[in-house]
Amino acid sequence: xxxxxxxxxHERIREAGLRLTLPRxxxxxxLAANGESFLTAAEILAGAIAEVGHIDSSTAYRAxxxxxxxxxxxxxxxxxxxxxxxxxxxxxxxxxxxxxxxxPTQVPSSDVTAFFDLLxxxxxxxxxxxxxxxxxxxxxxxxxxxxxxxxxxxxx
Amino acid sequence: xxxxxxxxxHERIREAGLRLTLPRxxxxxxLAANGESFLTAAEILAGAIAEVGHIDSSTAYRAxxxxxxxxxxxxxxxxxxxxxxxxxxxxxxxxxxxxxxxxPTQVPSSDVTAFFDLLxxxxxxxxxxxxxxxxxxxxxxxxxxxxxxxxxxxxx
DNA sequence: GTCGCACCTGCAACTCATTGCAATAAGGAC
DNA sequence: GTCCTTATTGCAATGAGTTGCAGGTGCGAC
Numbered sequence: 001x002x003x004x005x006x007x008x009x010h011e012r013i014r015e016a017g018l019r020l021t022l023p024r025x026x027x028x029x030x031l032a033a034n035g036e037s038f039l040t041a042a043e044i045l046a047g048a049i050a051e052v053g054h055i056d057s058s059t060a061y062r063a064x065x066x067x068x069x070x071x072x073x074x075x076x077x078x079x080x081x082x083x084x085x086x087x088x089x090x091x092x093x094x095x096x097x098x099x100x101x102x103x104p105t106q107v108p109s110s111d112v113t114a115f116f117d118l119l120x121x122x123x124x125x126x127x128x129x130x131x132x133x134x135x136x137x138x139x140x141x142x143x144x145x146x147x148x149x150x151x152x153x154x155x156x
Numbered sequence: 157x158x159x160x161x162x163x164x165x166h167e168r169i170r171e172a173g174l175r176l177t178l179p180r181x182x183x184x185x186x187l188a189a190n191g192e193s194f195l196t197a198a199e200i201l202a203g204a205i206a207e208v209g210h211i212d213s214s215t216a217y218r219a220x221x222x223x224x225x226x227x228x229x230x231x232x233x234x235x236x237x238x239x240x241x242x243x244x245x246x247x248x249x250x251x252x253x254x255x256x257x258x259x260p261t262q263v264p265s266s267d268v269t270a271f272f273d274l275l276x277x278x279x280x281x282x283x284x285x286x287x288x289x290x291x292x293x294x295x296x297x298x299x300x301x302x303x304x305x306x307x308x309x310x311x312x
Numbered sequence: 313g314t315c316g317c318a319c320c321t322g323c324a325a326c327t328c329a330t331t332g333c334a335a336t337a338a339g340g341a342c
Numbered sequence: 343g344t345c346c347t348t349a350t351t352g353c354a355a356t357g358a359g360t361t362g363c364a365g366g367t368g369c370g371a372c
Contacts, residue, residue, distance in 0.1 A: 019338050019349060041328080056352045061329065063350090077233065080359095082328060096281045105279055115271035123261055124295030125252045139280030175319060175368050197358080212322045217359065219320090236329095238358060 005032040005087070009072060016070040023059050026051040031073065031087050038076070038084040038104060076133050078102065098138035105138065161188040161243070165228060172226040180219050182207040187229065187243050194232070194240040194260060234260060234289050254294035261294065 009028040013020050030039070030047035039047075045060045064085055067073045077083050078097040094112050096105040116127045165184040169176050186195070186203035195203075201216045220241055223229045233239050234253040250268050252261040272283045 017349095021338070021350065023351075054352090057328090058330075058353085059351055066350095096275060096279060096283075098281075099284060105281060107275065107279065111274060111278065112271070115268070115274075118267060118271075119252060119263065119290070119292075122267065123252060123263065124298075125254075125261060125292055126298050127252075127290055127292040128255060134275070134281075134283055136275075136281055136283040142280075142282050177320060177368070179321075210322090213358090214323085214360070215321055 002032040002035075005035075005089075012070065012072055013067075018066055018070065022052050023048060023055045024063050026055065027060060027063050027067075031067075031085075034087075036086055036089065038078070038086045040082050040084055042082070044085060078104065078133050078135075095133040096138075097133040097135055098141050099135050101138060101141050103138055104133065158188040158191075161191075161245075168226065168228055169223075174222055174226070178208050179204065179211045179215050182211065183216060183219050183223075187223075187241075190243075192242055192245065194234070194242050196238050196240055198238070200241060232289050234291075251289040252294075253289040253291055254297050255291050257294060257297050259294055260289065 006028050009032060010020055010025070013024065013028075018024075026048035027044060029051055030044050033047075041057070041060060041064065044064065045055060045057055048055050048060065064073060064075065068075045068085075071088055073085050074088055075083055075085055076095055076097075078095075081102065093106040093108050096107055097103070098105075119125045119127055162184050165188060166176055166181070169180065169184075174180075182204035183200060185207055186200050189203070197213070197216060197220065200220065201211060201213055204211050204216065220229060220231065224231050224241075227244055229241050230244055231239055231241055232251055234251070249262040249264050252263055253259070254261075275281045275283060
């Protein structure tokens with residue numbers, strides 16, 4: 001299963017004209033093994049190093065940037081935390097991230113297109129929906145804030 | 157004029173129970189002098205240092221964070237550039253930032269409330285509109301991209 | 313005016329991320 | 343299999359931002 005994802009990633013890297021190097025293979029393996037979860041660069045790097053020995057952090061960042069450029073992964077900033085990366089696969093959605101507990105929520109594209117179309121019509125602005133998450137408070141945390149109580153456990 | 161803004165800032169800092177220290181006064185002066193423009197922490201720090209002599213960068217960051225917490229300024233991340241700060245005053249809008257040329261566009265709140273209400277209804281999610289900008293391509297840059305031509309000059 | 317204490321500041325160290333450059337290796341051509 | 347070009351890597355230095363802590367200072371109380 002993750003094996004299959006891994007091979008798909010390899011194919012797409014080759015198709016894009018990028019080279020499939022040892023560090024990149026290791027990063028693919030880590031990404032494939034973690035499905036759609038959000039990983040920090042540090043986690044990806046650690047996983048990759050566990051696979052193939054030392055890899056420089058700059059190498060990992062550059063590889064991930066390259067992967068993002070060809071659409072394999074998304075680089076999202078969930079609030080003021082370190083940036084996170086996750087596999088794109090074929091999904092098409094926008095992220096809502098709670099600034100209190102860090103929980104991400106996925107919003108299907110169909111719910112955001114009307115808004116993005118408005119920005120396009122009114123301002124000529126084409127949104128790149130993926131790079132930054134929409135921040136705020138999730139239901140649980142905003143309820144906790146209005147009814148003072150035990151705060152939900154932050155992830156930070 | 158900027159004198160007036162400065163005094164308003166001082167008042168609001170006192171009202172919030174924060175102390176009006178020398179570094180904070182200097183930062184207020186810089187912010188007031190720059191109206192609503194987007195300033196990097198480095199610019200603010202340099203301006204403040206020019207006013208009152210050495211200030212540590214951590215002091216500036218902490219002061220700006222405090223100011224943000226009481227609503228005097230907004231801290232926005234315009235793409236992968238260093239974060240920027242700008243005076244809140246009384247405006248209420250969302251930022252669109254072009255990832256190619258860096259130009260920010262302000263969208264009045266009235267244009268975004270429908271979308272934010274949808275997120276609230278469907279997902280119980282309360283958006284914090286200010287912290288992160290919406291990224292994409294402005295009209296000029298997306299036109300330049302589709303009609304291959306001289307790229308517009310990036311600001312990076 | 314001066315006292316006191318909580319809030320702030322400056323320092324130093326640290327984290328996360330990016331960049332320039334020389335050396336290395338992927339993978340197409342033969 | 344070998345060669346060659348050029349993308350990619352690792353290193354070292356740098357930039358942006360944060361944190362812990364010891365000492366300094368604003369400002370309300372007296």
